[in-house]
Amino acid sequence: LGEPHPAGRRLTDVQKCVRTGDIDAVGDSCHLTFFEMLGDWSLGDYFKKEAITWSFEFLTQHLGFSPDQLSVTVFEGEAGIPRDDESIAIWKSLGIPEARIHALPKEDNWWGPAGTTGPCGPDTEMFIDNGQPACGPACRPGCRCGKYIEIWNDVFMQYNKTAEGTYEPLKQHNVDTGMGVERTICMMNGCATVFETELFAPLMAQIRSLSTARPDEESAVRAERIIADHMRTSVFILGDPKGGVKPGNVGANYVLRRLIRRSVRYAKLLGIAPGYTRALAEIVIDNYKHVYPELEKNRETVIGELTAEEERFEKTLAAGQREFDKVAGALKQNGQTTLSGRTAFKLYDTYGFPLEFTEELAAEQGLAVDRAGYEEAFKKHQELSKQGDATFKGGLADNTVATTRLHTATHLLHKALQMVLGPHAQQKGSNITPERLRFDFSHPEKMTPEQLKQVEEIVNDAIRRNLVVTMETMTIEEAKARGATALFAAKYGEQVKVYAAGDFSMEVCGGPHATATGELGGFKIQKEESSSAGVRRIKAVITAK
Known part of the structure; x- marks a missing residue:
């Protein structure tokens, strides 16, 4: 908000960008989830006239696009924010006819703020017409038919959105532009799609x-x-x-x-x-x-x-x-026509299918997925959990040193199973005595000897590294943000304990645990068997020092 930038008032850069908001559009001629973004900024220096004029000059004189190929969009205005007539006038002065200047609503031609308040403003987007016929009378820049390819975007940050929802003019006007490398190369080389360029x-x-x-x-x-x-x-x-x-x-x-x-x-x-x-x-x-x-x-x-x-x-x-x-x-x-939320959750819980993955499969079959039902099934799964304090009360036979070390071993085992089998290998229950641990987890089939050996080796490697076991108290939201395994959050209060074994594993848990993994000595799986439909059981021991 007006603070000077250490690099100056005019900046240029190229950024690696990952955006998955349009993931369902990937597969057409131009949408990508990763792209390189060419950008330049004016921080209180030049504004609309210079930015638009130089954009036009760069596209037509340096990249060689014909002005006749160029169509643009601008912000059409809404209650409390005027139409961007200034940009419209500048485009007209550069020779772009009114028929190729499209005023569009906020969802098309507005940026920000990044949060609920802060700098924001209208933008003007530039599109190259590839010459294919219009898909219909309503075909325009931004249409999904592929006739118009967006090549550049000039964002004019001239407003500050307040907590009351009003838009106040900023004292300092900034410009932020963005041009995708892949689309630019595609257009310059006359390729029909970005996937025909040398990059792909x-x-x-x-x-x-x-x-x-x-x-x-x-x-x-x-x-x-x-x-x-x-x-x-x-x-x-x-x-x-x-x-x-x-x-x-x-x-x-x-x-x-x-x-x-x-x-x-x-x-x-x-x-x-x-x-x-x-x-x-x-x-x-x-x-x-x-x-x-x-x-x-x-x-x-x-x-x-x-x-x-x-x-x-x-x-x-x-x-x-x-x-x-x-x-x-x-x-x-x-x-x-609707796949139940319970089935969608089963596909996630047992087979590792992300919800969006299931929705895509369903759409191909003309089916919808009950998202609300999925969330309900997930919540029920949480409520039935024995994790954390509940696990300590019901899953541990006592509070001896041996039992405590075996409890730590279950965390290492849980992590190792997910590394070998996948994220669907989630804890379904455990029982720990001073002599052994019993760990139930979701998996649809018997583990192979190779998988069991790999799990054993991963756990023993974590033990050999003698990782320090730490505990922090935080909210369940903070725990999830940190990457902690917390599948059963409904059983916890506002504050939870998070136990981490070095950089290997992190779980929301009531404890207690060993102070370091080296205390476990060694880990040996004695048996792997079925517990119930879709649930496997491992019995294991440790050779503590």
Whole structure:
């Protein structure tokens, strides 16, 4: 709000951007979940006349677009905020006819504020007409038919939204512009889609070489584009120098998991064999490492996380798909159009299907999903939980040192199971005595000897690292934001205890626990068996020091 920027009043930059708000549109000619954004800012320096004039000049004189290809949109105004007549007048002075200047509402041509209050203002967006016929009388810039491709956006931050909901003029006017590299390259090279540019060509070629099936041309092309986009985005998320985002169930971790799992699903449609994520990740890294060296630096981490998540979902995808197909078939046979929330939750809880994933499958079958019912089922699942204080009272036989150490072992086991099997491997119950632990978890099939060995090795590695076990008190919302496993929040009060074993695991729990994982000595699984439908049981012991 008027404070000077250390770099000056005129700034330029290129930013890596991840946006999944339009994820359902990916597969068309231009929508992407990751893109590089060219930006420049004026902080109290030039404003609309200069910004629009220079935008027009750059597009027509430097990038070579014909002025006849250009259409623009501006803010049409609403109660309390006038129409952006200034921008309209500037575009007209540059030779853009009124027929190609479209005044649109706030949802199309307004930015901000970032929160409920703060700087905001109208924008003007620039579109290139690719020459294809209009889809109808209402076809205009912003239409989904693909005739108009947005190439640049000038945002004019000239208002401050107050807590009362009014808009006051800012003392300092700022400009924030954004131009997508991929779309610009696409338009400059005369490509029909961004996926035909040099940025995607190697990826698309590899996907086609790996494909062994082609359901129909339109579906196959869309699947190829989704896989290419989602793999590229996932590589950049995992390779980010700040790190910290891994496939998971909360926040950015959940976004990443959804991207990878959606890609796996479309790879199946094209008959692509498991293990494809490694090959595609290598291409993305090699294509961008000269610009973003962090991708090369984090190559092993990126590929390791991608392949691990692919393998986790591979284990449950087929079974989950069969379950969905069975339910969808029964619904259609009986003339019903809505998949119950309870079924959607089962697909999430047992097979690791994100809710949006199930909604996409349902939409393809002409079905809706009962979101409210899903939330209700999730809440009921929370209320039935024995986690935290309830687990301590009912799951631990006593408060001895041996039992306490075994309790810590269940946390390490829980984390290891999710690493090997996937996020659906969630605790369903436990019983701990001084001699052994018994741990029930959701999983649709018997674990293989290889999986059991891998789980054992992961737990023992955490023990060998002698990780310090810490406890913090916080709200359940704070715990979730930190990435803690807290599936049964309804059992807790306003403040909860969060136990973390170093950087390995973090759970909301009532305790008690060992002070460090090294106290456990060693971990050995004695038996893995069925507990009930969709629930497996592990019995294990430790060889404490």
